[in-house]
């Protein structure tokens with residue numbers, strides 16, 4: 142072993158393990174599970190969920206950390222290799238002596254029994270080795286991908302260990318399973334592919350059914366795929382995270398590889414909010430790809446065909462939405478990274494029909510509003526004291542603009558027309574103005590009248606007003622970037638902002654990191670440490686000239702919000718995701734901002750603390766659903782404190798459950 146591996150980084154401290162989330166079990170009086178499965182459909186798969194089994198008996202698996210909560214045993218019909226090949230039942234070296242005997246595992250495992258803590262320690266070292274090998278060869282991207290594939294393979298082997306490792310080392314692993322590294326994994330999907338995870342709904346297979354046997358047969362194809370050919374029943378799934386792969390992060394169309402963003406988002410539902418990983422489905426809607434690099438790649442695993450559009454696309458998505466909502470009536474449909482011709486359009490079509498949520502529109506808007514509310518607290522100002530420039534008027538840009546605009550109306554009493562005037566939206570052609578051709582859905586109401594800008598100066602002779610022109614003329618106090626255009630928040634733009642605003646808020650929110658509109662260290666330098674910042678991907682804290690303390694750059698990523706919103710919707714069994722639910726969640730999130738206590742601190746809570754934050758935000762969401770009457774769940778506590786405790790006690794945790802043979 143190379144010496145650098147032997148003297149690895151700070152040794153992983155076993156005692157530090159499990160500091161997140163592992164709490165002694167309480168509340169036996171209310172130990173009925175949150176998400177019950179009808180006894181008649183209790184298939185082995187549905188029994189996997191702790192919440193799925195109604196039994197008085199609870200035990201602590203001997204390999205779990207001391208003091209972990211007791212959980213119902215799992216009765217399984219598998220034995221021997223079948224157990225070890227299933228990531229839900231395979232505990233590897235952590236199988237107890239009794240399990241080894243009763244499930245006939247003995248000869249497949251070396252004799253030592255190691256507890257979960259030791260397994261996490263071992264897995265962490267394996268992960269670190271991949272990082273160190275790369276640092277030697279200056280191959281950061283390959284190292285990240287090696288770490289990504291390692292973690293995905295761990296997920297395929299032992300689900301509890303995967304989540305226990307992530308939970309323990311969230312700071313290092315979040316950026317691998319999520320942005321930025323997940324973006325590289327998507328680009329390389331067909332090269333890295335080992336075994337499937339998630340569900341692939343392929344348009345050509347669907348269309349073949351429709352053509353030969355009619356639309357119902359197409360729907361049946363979708364039903365079979367989503368239920369694993371009938372294995373899953375109506376109460377077995379809480380969440381479906383789907384993408385059509387057209388607008389992945391800021392990197393565009395990556396076809397069927399988009400499944401990895403759904404898998405990443407699903408994992409964060411579990412890590413960030415304790416949603417049971419066995420009750421979520423990640424789904425790729427394979428409707429083709431217009432990415433010629435993929436189409437020409439013989440290894441590409443999706444449908445090598447132009448993306449379908451128009452009625453064909455709409456019918457396929459419509460059948461997906463309605464089949465999913467009818468077979469899993471209490472589930473939430475999460476849309477991720479659809480292209481901008483479809484994201485808002487589909488959300489508007491379905492938001493009043495089923496419980497659905499577009500993360501890029503609504504999740505992004507929610508977190509950005511919470512960050513803007515923090516800015517106002519720091520500056521002791523109101524939302525309506527601000528002038529907003531949104532650079533990139535696409536899915537996320539419109540989601541953010543609408544959310545802040547609505548807050549101006551509901552919190553500060555402005556009319557919609559007055560509030561719209563606070564925003565300057567910029568897209569490829571420059572500032573959106575009313576005379577522009579081809580404004581997309583949602584853009585027109587924010588486009589400015591020509592008369593308002595006719596006296597503006599232009600720095601270059603272009604048709605539209607550039608970002609710099611808009612900053613010079615409109616004098617914004619808040620600048621938000623969701624354009625995917627790296628480096629556009631340059632020195633000139635930042636310095637221009639500082640000319641008219643003492644503490645400008647500058648949020649380069651594009652992902653992954655390499656597409657961020659600006660780099661916090663530079664923005665800080667150009668603004669003499671005055672800029673209040675938030676980014677979409679993680680960046681290191683920055684030095685502030687003349688100050689000892691570093692400035693922590695808030696991560697304004699929708700991951701700060703959507704796990705809690707999803708949890709709230711699932712717990713409440715809300716049949717719609719209304720604005721009231723989102724607003725309640727935003728208020729709760731904003732109230733937890735570190736900057737509220739200390740104006741020099743971060744604008745948002747640390748994403749690594751998402752689990753704790755989510756419990757509070759989810760409680761607020763459930764409460765709002767109860768108040769507006771969309772909550773279908775019965776017997777929930779009525780107070781925020783009660784709800785928070787209820788949710789915490791039922792959150793899925795990476796703990797082993799005792800395995801027993803089904804008699």
Ligand SMILES: NC(=O)c1ccc[n+]([C@@H]2O[C@H](COP(=O)([O-])OP(=O)(O)OC[C@H]3O[C@@H](n4cnc5c(N)ncnc54)[C@H](O)[C@@H]3O)[C@@H](O)[C@H]2O)c1
Pocket residue numbers: 388389390391392480481500501504505508532533534535536537538567568569570571622623624625626650651652653656676677678697698699700
């Ligand atoms: N931080 C977060 O939580 C979060 C959430 C969603 C999206 N995002 C990021 O925001 C970016 C955009 O995502 P989206 O889903 O809105 O994509 P999108 O394609 O819908 O929107 C991008 C918009 O930017 C515009 N644009 C492109 N080049 C431009 C230029 N030179 N000047 C001005 N505008 C330009 C496009 O025309 C488009 O309207 C991505 O990088 C994505 O990762 C961040």
Ligand SMILES: O=C(O)C[C@H](O)C(=O)O
Pocket residue numbers: 319320389390391478500501651652677698699700
């Ligand atoms: O996935 C993320 O990191 C955030 C967001 O949904 C995006 O598309 O960039």
Ligand SMILES: [Mg+2]
Pocket residue numbers: 390477478500501
């Ligand atoms: Mg997204």
